[in-house]
Amino acid sequence: MRFLTSKVPLLLLLLTFGGHSLPTLAQEKDSLLNWAHRVGQAKVALxxxxxxxxxxPSGEASGYAVEVMSLALKGMGVREITPVLTPWDAMIPGLLAHHFGLIGAGLVITEARCRVVVFSAPIIAMQDALYVVTGNPKHLTGFRQIAD
Structure with missing residues (x-):
């Protein structure tokens, strides 16, 4: 449980800044977080x-990231999430068009994306790995050797 509650500040950043540039957010009278409190839910791209x-298919969301996000939002007074199943390449455009309030999917942080949206600190770090038979008889050292 301690692991899950430590993610609240990260999701707060996503909820607060998702879909808004910082100057725009500062000028708005009704922030995304205030709106989510008022309606009791947050629309989330997943x-x-x-x-x-x-x-x-019925629209119910589940899984590790959904559970972490739901717990964090409940801690901020947002009772539920409304999942919006979204293709990866439509997530940032949909956020900017206010189709949803935050992206709950694990988008890779890139320089180009950072020019458009604000990311929270990563909540997960993943690395690729190449598993080989004991002794590595084919002397594989990278993915390119498999692709060739």
């Missing part, structure tokens, strides 16, 4: 990436 995020 991909379907089991076990982290799963959106069922």
């Amino acid at each position: 991909g379907s990436v089991p076990p982290w995020m799963i959106v069922s």
